[in-house]
Amino acid sequence: MLQSLDNIMLYGTSAFLSCSLLDTVMPAFSAIGNSGFIWLLACLLFLPDKKTRRIGWMMLLSxxxxxxxxxxxxxxxxxxxxxxxxxxxxxxxxxxPDDPSFPSGHTSSSFAATAMLFLTKQKARIPALAYALLISFSRVYVFVHFPSDVLFGELLGIACAYVTFLAFTHRSKRPGIRRFPPFL
Incomplete structure (x- = not known):
C-alpha cells in the first residue's frame, strides 16, 4: 500500500511538475543538501559568538x-x-547515490537543523524551513527518494532536534547541578 502511494506521488511529481526550470533548480537544491553542507555551515556561523554558541552545538549534535x-x-x-x-x-x-534510500539523509539533516532553529526561536527559522522543504522536495524530484523516505527523514530530523534540545535544556531539580553539557 505504502509503495503504491509512493509510486503514484513519485510519478505524479514527474508527470505534472517536470520542466526545464525545475530540472535546473532542483539538482542545485539537492547539491546544497549534500553532506548537510548548508546546515553545517549554519552551525559554524553560530559557534564563534558566545550568545549563539549553545545553539550552534545543539544544531550540530542534532x-x-x-x-x-x-x-x-x-x-x-x-x-x-x-x-x-x-x-x-x-x-x-x-x-x-550508492547507498540505500530510506530514510532521506538530506531531509533528516535539513529538518534537524531547522527544527532546532524553531525550538530556539531563531529569526532564520522561516528561511531555513523554506530551504529544508526545497531540499526535501528536490530529492523526490530528481528521483533518488520516494516521498515516504522524505517524510520519515523529516520526522527523524525533528525528533533528533527535540531530543537534543531536551538534553541541553533539562535542568536537574537538585541545586548545584549544571545543565548538560557542562562546557557550554
Whole structure:
C-alpha cells in the first residue's frame, strides 16, 4: 500500500511538475543538501559568538544524531532500493547515490537543523524551513527518494532536534547541578 502511494506521488511529481526550470533548480537544491553542507555551515556561523554558541552545538549534535540514526543505522537495516534503481532509470539529474534510500539523509539533516532553529526561536527559522522543504522536495524530484523516505527523514530530523534540545535544556531539580553539557 505504502509503495503504491509512493509510486503514484513519485510519478505524479514527474508527470505534472517536470520542466526545464525545475530540472535546473532542483539538482542545485539537492547539491546544497549534500553532506548537510548548508546546515553545517549554519552551525559554524553560530559557534564563534558566545550568545549563539549553545545553539550552534545543539544544531550540530542534532544533525549528527540524525546522521547516525538515519544513514548509519536505518539505511543499513531497511536497505530500500532507490526509485531510479527500482524503475531501471539510467539518466538522472544528479549523480546517482550508492547507498540505500530510506530514510532521506538530506531531509533528516535539513529538518534537524531547522527544527532546532524553531525550538530556539531563531529569526532564520522561516528561511531555513523554506530551504529544508526545497531540499526535501528536490530529492523526490530528481528521483533518488520516494516521498515516504522524505517524510520519515523529516520526522527523524525533528525528533533528533527535540531530543537534543531536551538534553541541553533539562535542568536537574537538585541545586548545584549544571545543565548538560557542562562546557557550554
Amino acid at each position: 544533525i549528527a544524531l540524525a546522521y547516525i540514526l538515519g544513514n548509519l543505522i536505518l539505511k543499513e537495516l531497511v536497505m530500500r532500493p532507490r526509485p531510479f534503481e527500482q524503475f531501471g532509470l539510467q539518466r538522472l539529474l544528479v549523480v546517482p
